[in-house]
Amino acid sequence: MSTGPKTGGFVPRDRGWQPDALTPPYKTSVKRSPQAALLSFPTTLSEETSPVFGHGMLGELDNDLILNYAQPGQSAIGPRIIVHGRVLDEMGRPVPGALLEFWQANAGGRYRHKKEKYLAPLDPNFGGCGRAITGEDGSYEFRTVMPGPYPWPNGMNDWRPAHIHFSVFGHGFAQRLITQMYFEGDPLIPLCPIVGVLKSQEAIDQLTAPMDMNRTVPMDARAYKFDIVLRGRRQTYFENRVEGL
Amino acid sequence: MVQILDYLRESPSQTAGPYVHIGCTPNFTGIEVYGGDLGTAMKTGPVQGQEIVIKGTVFDGTGTPLRDAMIEIWQPDAAGLFASANETRGTPDPNFTGWGRSPGDMETGEFTFETVKPGAVPMPDGRMQAPHITAWIVARGINIGLHTRIYFEDEAEANAKDPLLSGIEHQNRVPTLLARKEGEGQYRFDIHLQGPNETIFLDI
Numbered sequence: 001m002s003t004g005p006k007t008g009g010f011v012p013r014d015r016g017w018q019p020d021a022l023t024p025p026y027k028t029s030v031k032r033s034p035q036a037a038l039l040s041f042p043t044t045l046s047e048e049t050s051p052v053f054g055h056g057m058l059g060e061l062d063n064d065l066i067l068n069y070a071q072p073g074q075s076a077i078g079p080r081i082i083v084h085g086r087v088l089d090e091m092g093r094p095v096p097g098a099l100l101e102f103w104q105a106n107a108g109g110r111y112r113h114k115k116e117k118y119l120a121p122l123d124p125n126f127g128g129c130g131r132a133i134t135g136e137d138g139s140y141e142f143r144t145v146m147p148g149p150y151p152w153p154n155g156m157n158d159w160r161p162a163h164i165h166f167s168v169f170g171h172g173f174a175q176r177l178i179t180q181m182y183f184e185g186d187p188l189i190p191l192c193p194i195v196g197v198l199k200s201q202e203a204i205d206q207l208t209a210p211m212d213m214n215r216t217v218p219m220d221a222r223a224y225k226f227d228i229v230l231r232g233r234r235q236t237y238f239e240n241r242v243e244g245l
Numbered sequence: 246m247v248q249i250l251d252y253l254r255e256s257p258s259q260t261a262g263p264y265v266h267i268g269c270t271p272n273f274t275g276i277e278v279y280g281g282d283l284g285t286a287m288k289t290g291p292v293q294g295q296e297i298v299i300k301g302t303v304f305d306g307t308g309t310p311l312r313d314a315m316i317e318i319w320q321p322d323a324a325g326l327f328a329s330a331n332e333t334r335g336t337p338d339p340n341f342t343g344w345g346r347s348p349g350d351m352e353t354g355e356f357t358f359e360t361v362k363p364g365a366v367p368m369p370d371g372r373m374q375a376p377h378i379t380a381w382i383v384a385r386g387i388n389i390g391l392h393t394r395i396y397f398e399d400e401a402e403a404n405a406k407d408p409l410l411s412g413i414e415h416q417n418r419v420p421t422l423l424a425r426k427e428g429e430g431q432y433r434f435d436i437h438l439q440g441p442n443e444t445i446f447l448d449i
């Protein structure tokens with residue numbers, strides 16, 4: 001009888017570090033948060049495996065939001081920036097082949113979505129989505145315009161700080177993560193009820209990208225560095241096994 | 246003094262917000278890029294095993310369907326093998342991806358997965374699990390993605406021996422993890438975020 005591939009379990013998620021489901025100042029969480037305790041269970045193959053995303057699936061402009069929706073000869077309006085970083089696991093190992101998908105509002109704070117009600121105008125040359133797959137060293141890079149802050153219905157005067165949404169797909173379904181990147185120095189960060197679900201300044205800092213003059217393209221684009229950490233895999237020869245198998 | 250444990254911390258999760266579909270299923274929202282949305286088709290040709298359809302809706306605590314959710318599922322093929330780089334037990338069905346992603350219906354929020362009935366997969370300790378599909382739900386108002394499992398009500402014998410299902414303290418909640426059979430190869434798996442039928446979510 002086989003015990004299955006030696007994939008190794010994932011380190012449990014630190015629920016004391018991650019946000020809680022119920023966070024009343026972020027009003028939508030009130031009716032969308034499970035109230036029973038989560039059922040704890042060790043990861044199995046179902047969570048320790050994941051689909052393979054190959055670099056071959058990417059188009060040339062997938063990681064260029066300035067051009068990937070623009071008419072020929074045109075480009076998106078707004079401050080041009082490069083966002084780059086690495087995807088690592090909790091052990092500090094790079095995660096190559098991770099699929100990153102990102103989406104954001106345009107430079108005026110407006111999303112290209114039919115339910116979007118903000119009066120700021122659409123940019124005809126900006127779609128607002130892109131994707132990348134990490135290299136052997138876990139690195140990724142994309143080019144976009146700085147998203148604008150926008151108001152949202154929660155309190156009477158709540159504004160989201162400028163942010164980019166990230167969906168991250170690593171090496172196991174257990175690592176699946178969606179998060180947001182904020183920008184260094186944004187005065188809206190401490191005021192935002194969605195940022196407010198984070199439990200510590202340290203957690204907020206981990207989602208705040210510093211400006212990175214080393215990766216700036218002179219006369220073209222500024223740069224921000226944003227590293228992402230996924231759950232780590234246990235590595236030991238002394239895993240629990242049925243004796244004699 | 247002792248040495249410092251220099252592990253990194255997992256990036257904190259943030260809600261997917263109301264526009265997760267722009268990022269993960271842009272073509273669904275009318276942004277035509279990439280030549281199509283990922284995770285739309287789980288079958289890329291003739292597949293082995295029983296083809297099934299799973300439909301369902303995600304409800305909030307007031308019973309209102311969510312129309313801004315994204316649901317992903319991940320499962321083995323009919324033989325219990327994953328189309329994954331770290332599958333070492335055999336060769337999975339080449340025409341089955343095992344991975345599906347649904348934005349739900351624009352008007353009703355109902356999600357649909359056209360897939361195959363999964364084969365059984367062992368625990369790391371060798372005990373067999375009942376056939377199941379791993380599911381993950383994100384949406385506006387959900388601060389960290391919710392993991393659950395879709396088991397099948399017509400696998401009663403395997404379900405009774407399943408290590409996860411049989412270990413649940415409140416056995417009256419087990420049905421929240423069972424896809425209901427609605428016809429030959431037709432199943433329904435509704436997800437309740439709150440309320441008397443709250444789905445069992447996993448810390449896994």
Ligand SMILES: [Fe+3]
Binds near residue numbers: 105160163165262
């Ligand atoms: Fe947003």
